[in-house]
Structure formats: C-alpha cells, structure tokens
Amino acid sequence: MIAAGHGNAITSRLIHRANTEADWYLYAPVCALVEADRARPGTAEHLAALPGIMVLDLDLPGALAVAREETWAAAHTRHSAQPTAERPDGAFLATAAPERWTGQPVRVLDVNP
Template sequence: MHIVLDETALAAAGQGNVLASRLIHRAHAEPDWFLYAPACVLVEADRSRPGTAEHIAALPGVTVLDLDLPAALAVAQQETWAVAHARYAAQPTADRPDGAIIATTAPKRWQGQPVRTLDLTP
C-alpha cells in the first residue's frame, strides 16, 4: 500500500486525527505499507501549522520525497506547489506501478484529478 499525504492530512495528523494516526502507525509497523510526504506538501503544512514538517519528517514510517528535477518540472506547471507535488508523487513509477493513493481531509479538491484518494475526514 503506497499512500501520499497531502497538506491537509499532515495537519490532521498533527491535530490528533485518528485515521491519520492509524496510517502512520501502519506504515511504521507493517512492511508493505508506505507513507510519503512530498517536500512541497511539508512546506505548505508547516506554513499553516508551524512545527508540522519537523514532526512528520522525524516519523520513522514516513518517507520525505525530495523536489527533484522531474518533480520540479511537474510542479512548475501547476498553480499550487503542494497539490502539484502530491499529485506528481501519486503517479505510477517503477517502484509503484499502480501509483499511490492520496490521503486527504479535503477530498473534493481532488475530484476530476487523475488520482485515487483516501478520505481522512473524521
């Protein structure tokens, strides 16, 4: 299971959202669960809730995805960096042939986008 956290999911995790906490726990405890936090998402989450980026980056079950050149080119074509980086991270890759699911508390934002979502709204 490959899951990309958007900035709303990161904020929810910092505010005690049970569903977000369960995802983080599973990614730490289960070998076939992978959680990703794209760098641009971390920045946006930290802007709205200072300390979020450092907290999430310190969790052993979360992999921070760098803004490498292909990601930067994808982000440059979009209006918001956090959404663009999350969407880019959810696309299929050699390691994730089926892509990843985006965990969010704002699922309507992703309607019409070529991604699958996991609603973390309590």
C-alpha cells in the same frame, strides 16, 4: 499532514501502520511538507522524523510538474501519486479535503471521520 497533528484517528492509524508493518509506506512530498508547516509550524519536522514516513524530494520531473501548476504542494503531491517503477500502481492521496482532488487523475483516501 495537518490532520495528523489535529488528532485525526484515521491519519494516526495510517502512521501507526506505516511504523509497524513491513512494506507499508506513507509518502510526504517535500513541497506539501512546506505548505503544512506554514499552516502549522512544526508539522514538517515532526512528520519527517517519523520512521514510517518517506519524504519525497523534488526531483526534476517533479519540478517540471510544479512549474505548470498554481501551487507547489498540490502539484508535487499529484506528481508523487503517479505510478513509478517503485510504485507501479501509484499511490493514494490521504486527505481531509477530498473535494480538492475531484476530476484529478489520482486515487483519494478521505481521512475525514
């Protein structure tokens, strides 16, 4: 999320695609929005205002996942990437820190140039 605000070309393309193509979505777990906004104030409001970004609320299963982890953002992000009825294959994590997810049960999209 922070990479999007730093002129990262890959995240800009992802956001553009989510805004222009039907059935193509970017998800923003609310706990990750909070952490991104703490690191760079204004990030959460900006991303939440973009029409192609779907903000994922912290529901009960997400809260239970968060309760077992060190950081809320990582736990909610990992939980949000898992398969659901709406996303049977789960979701990719677009990240500028792919090493953070090594060994985790998630699919990663490295957005580093």
